[in-house]
Amino acid sequence: MTVKLWHCDGARSLRPLWTLEEMGLNYELVKMQFPPRFLHPGYTELNPIGTVPFFTDDREDRLTEMTESSGICQYLVETYGADDLTVRASHPEYGEYLNWLYRSDATYTFPQTLVHVILYWRVKRIEILK
Numbered sequence: 001m002t003v004k005l006w007h008c009d010g011a012r013s014l015r016p017l018w019t020l021e022e023m024g025l026n027y028e029l030v031k032m033q034f035p036p037r038f039l040h041p042g043y044t045e046l047n048p049i050g051t052v053p054f055f056t057d058d059r060e061d062r063l064t065e066m067t068e069s070s071g072i073c074q075y076l077v078e079t080y081g082a083d084d085l086t087v088r089a090s091h092p093e094y095g096e097y098l099n100w101l102y103r104s105d106a107t108y109t110f111p112q113t114l115v116h117v118i119l120y121w122r123v124k125r126i127e128i129l130k
Helices: 014-023 069-080 094-106 109-129
Strands: 002-008 028-032 054-059 062-066
Touching: 002 014, 014 069, 054 069, 062 069, 069 094
Parallel strands: 002 028
Antiparallel strands: 002 054, 054 062
16 A cells, blocks of 8 residues: 655645545655645646546556545545444444535635635735835
8 A cells, every 4th residue: 555645734724634644555655745746747747637636556467546625534444444433334423424425625615715815914914004
């Protein structure tokens, strides 16, 4: 098994990085500056959409490539067995677990981005006005 994660500080790649650490798996970490599609020539040849995270799991029987942070976490837990980090389908609250797991991307990302952009430009404006 060769698990590899491409990561940028402050990016969603923190989720699978944290999962890898919690599970104690061996992995290779490639740290990059953000945005990698512009700052790392050749990255889009590896990952055509140019986003982070980018994750590969090169096993004897298959190569898995993924770009969705929550999906990578779920893949790791289900593939390498970390029962203390998941809720199984047989559990009565499995649906609620999945809802919260994917809400982080589907529901919260847009408002979080708006707040980030507004706060960033407010700080920049204050710096410019000084």
